[in-house]
Amino acid sequence: MYVCLCHGVTERQIVAAIDSGVDCMKQLRRDLGIATECGRCASCASDCLKQTLASRNSAEGGAK
């Protein structure tokens, strides 16, 4: 699913960026151009970021 139409960024690309170390909107903005044009994707991208980080953290927490 496309999250950012201005830059053609998909949810999958956001998850891939998080898997390679991105952990904040500032980095998503810098690396993928999220919310650098119209800004309509900011809320959806932020939700995707939070959900993905939460699932990664709970997966790591379960391993400890």
Ligand code: FES
């Ligand atoms: S949809 Fe992402 S900046 Fe416009």
